[in-house]
Amino acid sequence: MTAPPDDVLWARGLHYTYDGSPALQGVSFGVREGEIVAVTGARGSGKTTLLRCLSGQELPERGExxxxxxxxHTLGRAARERLRLRRFGWIDSSPRLVPELTVWENAALPLLLQGTGYRTARKTACAWLARLDVGDCARKRPAVLRQAERQRVAVARALAHSPDVLFADEPTAPLHRTDRAQVLRALSAAARSHGITVVLATHDFAPTPAARTADETGAALADRIVTLTDGRRSRAPAPEVEPAPTGPEGAAACSLSV
Known part of the structure; x- marks a missing residue:
């Protein structure tokens, strides 16, 4: 069986058990190139497990x-690690930066691991840090930064090597509302400007267009919403999110953060 030609990432019939409990129960999922998809659901609904299976961190017990x-799903561990390093990006719910490295070294880490030259890696990392409004922190250590700043550094690290697909597992969960909205806008604008596909797990959900306009949650910034309930795709169709504005108005909105 081959993947649908329009989908850059595709899964069929995923099953996964965690500590004896079913985390995924036959989930099928597809995302097109350049699309931002929000995976929503209550805690424990299987969002993180789905992202880990899609990114090759875990192999499903059944499914493709x-x-x-x-x-x-047929690749060995080494091949999956190479895939994650070169083609995927990952943002966790906490920054997970290397404390001994400076901010720019943390952001440049995927590039350096790929063999990119020191100067090129530093220039690229610093450019992303500047786009995410933490360029002045480049020489600092993570310990002296605010939580929101550390998370922006984690976003820069995930984007620095221009991944094909970026996985974000509740990337703003520990942040205050204002910082959460700023980080989400920055992530969304950066991904769209570089054509990066994003799969974003979030428990935030704005059910109506008016609510989405008033509260920029992860679901509000996505092109499409997929809802999980107890490890299954929700039967009720998730509401489509209005597309991001284009033209001068859209450009002005993006310039707020990136």
Missing amino acids: VWFNSAPV
């Missing part, structure tokens, strides 16, 4: 995962 028509 395809990336650009390549079967991720």
Whole structure:
């Protein structure tokens, strides 16, 4: 079986058990190139497990995962690690920065691990840090930064090597509302400007267009919403999110954060 040609990432019939309890129960999922998809649901609904299976961090017990028509579910550990390093980006619910490294070294880490030259890696990392409004922190250590600043550094690290797909597992969960909205806008604008596909797990959900306009949650900034309930796709169709504005108005909105 091959993946649908329009989907850069595709999964079929995923099953996964965690500590004896079913975390995924037959989930099928697809995302097109450049699309931002929000995976919503209550805590424990299977969002993190789905992202880990899609990104190759975990292998499903049953089911298939395809990336650009390549079967991720049949790859060995080393091949999946190379795939994650070169083609995928990951943002966790906490920054998980290396405390001994400076901010720019943390942001440049994926590039350095790929063998990119020191000067090029530093220039690229600093450019992303500047886009995410933490460029003045480049020489500092993570310990002296605010939580929101550390999370912006984690976003820069995930974007620095221009991944094909960025996975974000509740990336703003520990942040205050204002910082959460700023980080989400920055992430969304950066991904759209570089054509990066994003799969975003979030428990935030704005049910109506008016609510989405008033409260920029992760779901509000997505092109499409997929809802999980107890490890299954919700039967009720998730409301489509209005597309991001284009033209001068859209550009002005993006310039607020990036």
